Amino acid sequence: MTEMQSVTETAAKERDVTDLVLEDILTGVLPAGTWLKQIDLEKRYDCTRPEVRRALDRLSQKRLVEHVPNRGYHVYLPDGRRAQEVSDIRVILETAVADLMVERATPESIARLRALANHFDEMTMVGTVLEHYEANLAFHRELLLLSGNNELVDLVSEIRQRTSSAPVSQWRTRARVERSAREHHMMVDALEARDIARLKRLIEAHIRQTGDVAPAESAARQA
Amino acid sequence: MTEMQSVTETAAKERDVTDLVLEDILTGVLPAGTWLKQIDLEKRYDCTRPEVRRALDRLSQKRLVEHVPNRGYHVYLPDGRRAQEVSDIRVILETAVADLMVERATPESIARLRALANHFDEMTMVGTVLEHYEANLAFHRELLLLSGNNELVDLVSEIRQRTSSAPVSQWRTRARVERSAREHHMMVDALEARDIARLKRLIEAHIRQTGDVAPAESAARQA
DNA sequence: GTTACCAAAATTGGCGCCAATTTAGGATAC
DNA sequence: GTATCCTAAATTGGCGCCAATTTTGGTAAC
16 A cells, blocks of 8 residues: 555646546555555645545545545445445436437437447457446447436436446456447347337346346345 | 625534535525625634535535636526436436335334324424425435335435425425325325335326426426 | 553644635726 | 726635644553
């Protein structure tokens, strides 16, 4: 914890500290449970004390870090139950608007989605962890935008971050990443075929598999 | 804007400033569009400058106030479209778990809900605006708790606040408040009768009517 | 050898000051 | 009389210092 002062240090000047810390938590640079000492962050991101404290306060509001009075802030420990609950919420929200998405889909938007799905595929090969993560986000964002509900797009982006203590570590196995990539394309296919039921099934399966609970168990819990 | 320094000033010492400002926005004491000068807030809530700024930062993260750099913070102006979108999200979430609520409902939880519905009725008569608002929140919270998804309970509480520029002003007319009170009891009835479809219909109608868009239009938009 | 206590170092967190930017008002020129 | 520019007051926002609390390491006593 003391020798962190390496990669992001020089390159990242003008950007917001909150986003930088967020990125490092999301990409696993700052693992779950890590105590975030204000002095260390100050040096690591080359910023002032108040900036660090504002970032930590924001992240604790977002429930990405926990604040223990007079002890400090640490990255939230993974909570299986919470992750499960968030997955359930995502399934509810994203499948609920499947009909709207089919209704509003145009050839142009489908083309954009294909491009984003392809971009995800590329990042699987050559991109960094963060680029890969963001490519996935971009695809799902574009998909949800079809619902016409901007508030929903933002909300899902938010709750997506909630489970993420070790969000990309879920993609450790190559098999799972490739399956995700394939599912992206299948979702676009279903959208193009205007098959609402199939799209819903695909969305649910896609969300559940990325959770850290086995699909079988999550289905049991749901029932 | 200069002579605000009256009610809450002396009584509120030990509580968090963020909550105090939040309350005053929710109850309409600080109307939509109001510029929140840091000095005024400092005096009004008898707190320090950093406390004010932390509160304003948190509220802007929650999108209850807007931050204009070098200009200050002002209460968000009501946005019909956003309010509509938030209502849609609430309908999706709260009706989606209706079956879970019926499944998990016990005689004890139903009794608690009846008590809370009665409490809301009382507050209609004698309570302050804030008490009334919180009585409504408490009822819906208890109802959602039946879903067993704590994350969902928190999420709905959060997005509930998003529309609230003038949240209680929606309750200006006595007729509407009384209708809400009746609907609370009807929801408990449906829950007790284990009538999922009816419960869903009630929940949707209850949420839509509190929005500032007419039910007819919102239904049209949904379809 | 182990445990309890004390002291010193480190870390958090509250608070206030000062610079930068904006706004409003007044004076001057047209 | 009106418009424009300039100056002054006010407000925001960045930054650093110091007190309070906690933790750790050492020492002494049992």
